[in-house]
Amino acid sequence: MIRPTDERLSHYDVVIAGARCAGAATALLLAREGLRVLVIDPMRPGSDTLSTHALMRGAVLQLHRWGLLDRIRTAGTPRIRTTTFHYGDESVEVRIKAREGVDALYAPRRTVLDPILLDAARDAGAEVRFGHSLVGLVPDRTGRVRGARINVDGTEYPVSADLVVGADGRHSRVARLVDAPIDQAASHTTASIYGYHRDVGLEGFHWFYRVGASVGTIQTNFEATCVFASVPPERLAAVGGAGIEGLYRTVLAEVSPTLAGRVAGSTRSGGLRAFAGTRGYFRRSVGPGWALVGDAGYFKDPLTAHGITDALRDAELLARAVATGGDGAMRDYQDTRNEVARGLFAVTDRIASFQWDLEEARALHQALSREMNAELELLERFDTPCRATWPLAERP
Numbered sequence: 001m002i003r004p005t006d007e008r009l010s011h012y013d014v015v016i017a018g019a020r021c022a023g024a025a026t027a028l029l030l031a032r033e034g035l036r037v038l039v040i041d042p043m044r045p046g047s048d049t050l051s052t053h054a055l056m057r058g059a060v061l062q063l064h065r066w067g068l069l070d071r072i073r074t075a076g077t078p079r080i081r082t083t084t085f086h087y088g089d090e091s092v093e094v095r096i097k098a099r100e101g102v103d104a105l106y107a108p109r110r111t112v113l114d115p116i117l118l119d120a121a122r123d124a125g126a127e128v129r130f131g132h133s134l135v136g137l138v139p140d141r142t143g144r145v146r147g148a149r150i151n152v153d154g155t156e157y158p159v160s161a162d163l164v165v166g167a168d169g170r171h172s173r174v175a176r177l178v179d180a181p182i183d184q185a186a187s188h189t190t191a192s193i194y195g196y197h198r199d200v201g202l203e204g205f206h207w208f209y210r211v212g213a214s215v216g217t218i219q220t221n222f223e224a225t226c227v228f229a230s231v232p233p234e235r236l237a238a239v240g241g242a243g244i245e246g247l248y249r250t251v252l253a254e255v256s257p258t259l260a261g262r263v264a265g266s267t268r269s270g271g272l273r274a275f276a277g278t279r280g281y282f283r284r285s286v287g288p289g290w291a292l293v294g295d296a297g298y299f300k301d302p303l304t305a306h307g308i309t310d311a312l313r314d315a316e317l318l319a320r321a322v323a324t325g326g327d328g329a330m331r332d333y334q335d336t337r338n339e340v341a342r343g344l345f346a347v348t349d350r351i352a353s354f355q356w357d358l359e360e361a362r363a364l365h366q367a368l369s370r371e372m373n374a375e376l377e378l379l380e381r382f383d384t385p386c387r388a389t390w391p392l393a394e395r396p
């Protein structure tokens, strides 16, 4: 374990708290720009997190452009050729069309995706320290953040940095330390329960809807299918931890008796995991010497399975702003993120309300698809690297 002893050596262009999809992707892109990057995370290397796995086309396009899609495939991540929406007894299958070098979707386990991003960041020159947490920020006399305080095994040490990035998830410490306000909050959230099953016998992504609930299957690594059940959070709260197994089976049977039968005949590996729900938000995500990326800055309900795609998109927006240089570019990062995410956020909030009938659910998915196309058009424009101008702002 690294224990820096000489503070004079510990200056980085960028320090990133959080080494999962948002932090690792940001580190990768900035290190490829030639910046000196430190990424820290209290987690153990390769550990799992509370999340299912469906990547939307934008994320797959970015992984492809970053040269990482082959690593995802080599890890045995199945190609997803179709997404099927089941509205009651009616099914609509969407085949994944080839576009910009992407002809399939993927749903890597987080124990696969996050290490691939992090290894690539390391290959590009980023320094990664596990078991290290950001516990404080170091401001200068104008209030601009100039570094971070990091804790390892109860011992704190400072590092100086031109930019500190909070990629530290929904409970972001960086957001709390800079007192970043919530600029917009969602009205609804969903709770979900998921597990991993073998031999479910369904390929691709399947999303099933009935009024008041939704279930789905996501083909992932290790020959497993991730099966989830989503409900209004009150239903999960009413059964408590002990009732999770029963609620999972009940909701599967309510929404799709056929899927419930398949799941009953399958082998589950490991226990069920539950998410009690968190309302989405846009948080102020830039300030003097700091930025937030991924769930730290923007979160929306997981029912539309778009958070990882958001995180990779915003890592690229942030890295491009940093490469452009200046506080104005950083504000553009936040504005562009908000603009591209606003529609996705609104549609997701409506879907998460569970206050729709099946006809409206279908219309909402069409609206979601239009928003994802707009997002893709933005990402497709990012086909040229831009060079870093550094530091971000002149020192006073």
Ligand SMILES: Cc1cc2nc3c(=O)[nH]c(=O)nc-3n(C[C@H](O)[C@H](O)[C@H](O)COP(=O)(O)OP(=O)(O)OC[C@H]3O[C@@H](n4cnc5c(N)ncnc54)[C@H](O)[C@@H]3O)c2cc1C
Binding pocket: 017, 018, 019, 020, 021, 022, 023, 040, 041, 042, 043, 049, 050, 051, 052, 053, 054, 055, 056, 132, 133, 134, 135, 167, 168, 169, 170, 172, 173, 174, 192, 275, 293, 294, 295, 296, 302, 305, 306, 307, 308, 309, 310, 311
């Ligand atoms: C139940 C559920 C299902 C989901 N399903 C999907 C899906 O199918 N598809 C999809 O795209 N998205 C899904 N999401 C959303 C997705 O998981 C998130 O959007 C994504 O994980 C955000 O990545 P992140 O890197 O911003 O944050 P995280 O993945 O939360 O990572 C944050 C990291 O920061 C670290 N950290 C925390 N505090 C500190 C600190 N003080 N110092 C240093 N590091 C710190 C943590 O240890 C953690 O490793 C789901 C979410 C949930 C809850």
